Amino acid sequence: MKTEKNTHHPELSNQYRASDDRNTDYLTIASADAERLRRAKIQMRRKKQRKRKRIVLSGIALCLVLLAALLLSHFGRRNADEGTHPGTDTTQNSSMSELPAGWSWQQMTEKDLSRGTLVLVNRDHAYDPELPQTVSVFDKKTQSYFVKDKILSLREDTADALNQWMDAFAAESGKTDVNIVAGWRSYEDQVYLYQNAVDSKGQAHADAYLALPGCSEHHTGLAVDLDTYNIEDGTSGGFDGEDAYAWAVEHAWEYGFIQRYPPEKSGITGIDYESWHFRYVGIPHAYIMQTQNLCLEEYLDYLRKYPFSGEHLTVSCLGASYELYYCPKDQVAVPASDSYTISGNNVDGYIVTVPKP
Ligand SMILES: [Zn+2]
Numbered sequence: 001m002k003t004e005k006n007t008h009h010p011e012l013s014n015q016y017r018a019s020d021d022r023n024t025d026y027l028t029i030a031s032a033d034a035e036r037l038r039r040a041k042i043q044m045r046r047k048k049q050r051k052r053k054r055i056v057l058s059g060i061a062l063c064l065v066l067l068a069a070l071l072l073s074h075f076g077r078r079n080a081d082e083g084t085h086p087g088t089d090t091t092q093n094s095s096m097s098e099l100p101a102g103w104s105w106q107q108m109t110e111k112d113l114s115r116g117t118l119v120l121v122n123r124d125h126a127y128d129p130e131l132p133q134t135v136s137v138f139d140k141k142t143q144s145y146f147v148k149d150k151i152l153s154l155r156e157d158t159a160d161a162l163n164q165w166m167d168a169f170a171a172e173s174g175k176t177d178v179n180i181v182a183g184w185r186s187y188e189d190q191v192y193l194y195q196n197a198v199d200s201k202g203q204a205h206a207d208a209y210l211a212l213p214g215c216s217e218h219h220t221g222l223a224v225d226l227d228t229y230n231i232e233d234g235t236s237g238g239f240d241g242e243d244a245y246a247w248a249v250e251h252a253w254e255y256g257f258i259q260r261y262p263p264e265k266s267g268i269t270g271i272d273y274e275s276w277h278f279r280y281v282g283i284p285h286a287y288i289m290q291t292q293n294l295c296l297e298e299y300l301d302y303l304r305k306y307p308f309s310g311e312h313l314t315v316s317c318l319g320a321s322y323e324l325y326y327c328p329k330d331q332v333a334v335p336a337s338d339s340y341t342i343s344g345n346n347v348d349g350y351i352v353t354v355p356k357p
Pocket residue numbers: 182218223224225276277278
């Protein structure tokens with residue numbers, strides 16, 4: 001029992017001393033019963049002390065468990081947010097915190113991956129036709145060309161560029177008979193066109209010239225089909241891009257357009273040559289694709305060789321200079337001071353284009 005009377009706990013030590021004192025006073029009547037009573041009291045006190053200790057320890061343990069649960073739910077939610085809004089967090093990812101001065105992370109959403117002039121849409125990469133905001137070409141157009149009807153629509157940047165392209169072509173050739181016969185297309189429109197082609201010309205023809213519903217570039221509002229219109233008899237002359245119309249094809253890039261399905265790229269694009277189908281990608285992308293003979297699939301691969309973390313691509317065309325680089329979708333870095341444009345590629349990342357002085 002002596003070992004119990006330690007001085008680490010003054011309160012306990014005093015109680016034991018009181019018991020000892022009593023033993024001294026009543027030494028003569030000390031008996032086995034008194035000793036048992038004394039021991040029982042001591043045991044009871046120790047029991048109470050152990051109980052208090054257990055309650056305190058249980059309380060601490062409970063607090064720790066609650067704290068751990070709180071932390072887990074907090075970080076779990078942050079990770080989920082990063083999935084939905086890639087590139088938003090600069091503290092969770094160690095590689096993202098190493099931005100050089102003058103650059104900052106840009107917050108993007110999942111839908112942003114399908115926004116911009118460089119989205120890739122083909123049989124492997126579908127597109128949501130409801131995504132683009134479009135304007136009526138009829139309402140915006142100049143007098144340099146025709147449009148099939150008042151409903152036909154395009155993205156506004158594409159419609160503006162089309163005006164400039166057709167104005168230049170008309171000024172150069174004196175021709176104003178180009179007819180725009182296709183622009184933005186809904187999913188239902190594509191279902192109808194595809195099925196119509198299968199029914200009238202067979203499956204092989206439909207697959208060669210028409211994208212599956214959801215996989216048409218026309219869903220983006222960035223693609224136009226050109227035709228020619230004979231104002232004398234209202235007939236269509238087609239658009240082969242030759243003779244008087246060759247100028248329009250050769251100079252399309254100057255207005256941000258590319259001929260999307262050239263004959264030598266059908267193995268990559270999956271679509272046979274379409275002399276009439278043009279796609280707006282903007283400047284300087286159309287210039288690079290034109291001069292390096294790259295279709296959109298190849299161009300997006302090419303840009304992946306210029307990641308933000310590596311050497312950037314610099315290009316000069318039409319009197320202006322640009323810096324370009326690729327960012328994976330969860331790490332989009334942008335210059336803090338300069339103006340820039342970001343386009344998703346509808347696959348795995350973004351292309352940032354920075355005009356340079
Ligand atoms: Zn087309």
